[in-house]
Amino acid sequence: MSCKANQCIRCTVKECANHCTDKDYCVLDSIMIGTHETNPTKAECTDCQSFLRK
Numbered sequence: 630m631s632c633k634a635n636q637c638i639r640c641t642v643k644e645c646a647n648h649c650t651d652k653d654y655c656v657l658d659s660i661m662i663g664t665h666e667t668n669p670t671k672a673e674c675t676d677c678q679s680f681l682r683k
Contacts, residue, residue, distance in 0.1 A: 632656050646681040655679075 634654035641653050649656050660679040669675060 640677075642677070642680065644683055645677075646683045647679060 631651060632649040633656055634649040634652045635656060635658060636654055638655035638657065638660055639653055640648055640655040642648055643650075645655075647655050647657050647660075657679055660677055662675055663678040664675050666674040
């Protein structure tokens with residue numbers, strides 16, 4: 630099954646419902662990035678808040 634990949638948003642999280650199943654891209658037009666830390670200092674402190682579990 631083919632999906633409408635947004636080639637501006639790369640994604641490798643295959644467990645997300647917004648992941649394009651046949652390419653490493655997101656299908657959303659835009660995503661929201663947030664943090665779970667009060668003072669984020671590294672990439673690991675950030676999260677894609679548009680994540681939806683399959």
